[in-house]
Amino acid sequence: MSESTEKKMVRLRSSDGEVFEVEESVAKVAKTLQDMLEEDCADAVIPITCVRAPILTKVIDYCKDQVMISSSSSTTNNPNERTEQERKAWGQKFMEGVDSSTLCELLVASNFLNIEGLLNLGVDKMVSMIQGKYPQEIRDMFNVVNDFTPEEEEEIRNQNAWAFERDPYYKKRSSSK
DSSP states (O other), X not given: OOTTTOOOEEEEEOTTSOEEEEEHHHHXXXXXXXXXXXXXXXXXXXXXXXXXXXXHHHXXXXXXXXXXXXXXXXXXXXXXXXXXXXXHHHHHHHHTTOOHHHHHHHHHHHHHHTOHHHHHHHHHHHHHHHTTOOHHHHHHHHTOOOOSOHHHHHHHHHHTHHHHTTOHHHHHHHHTO
């Protein structure tokens, strides 16, 4: 391969020590990495300290797809790249099978790396997972401990009674008193 067509590679190290070698264009989908590379602040291996290898793999897959889309749209002179419907379908497929724990890690990674599109996909998935759920169901889903005292919780529920009118968990508690 000639030097003019050789692609520059970037090495990323996950928090658990796995090293990934990706094309620079793929790494630059992450605005954090783009800034580091453009400012020449990147070492031989860039540590991604808050992202485990399985999550970084998923992030890299997302970034590769974004590079592929932009390169195909630039060769076809199609400024719309994909239709909105195609983007939605692709995003749903990308997030298919992502559990709540993985989703939380993807949100942290996309926020840390400043990948707006992936962050938006993650937020949309989160919304679809919690929509229509009661607070206790959401706590159970994400293993969130309720750190309110019963008195604090009762005060909040009284101040916002309208929000708890259909909550079966609240009805169980208030009828048992």
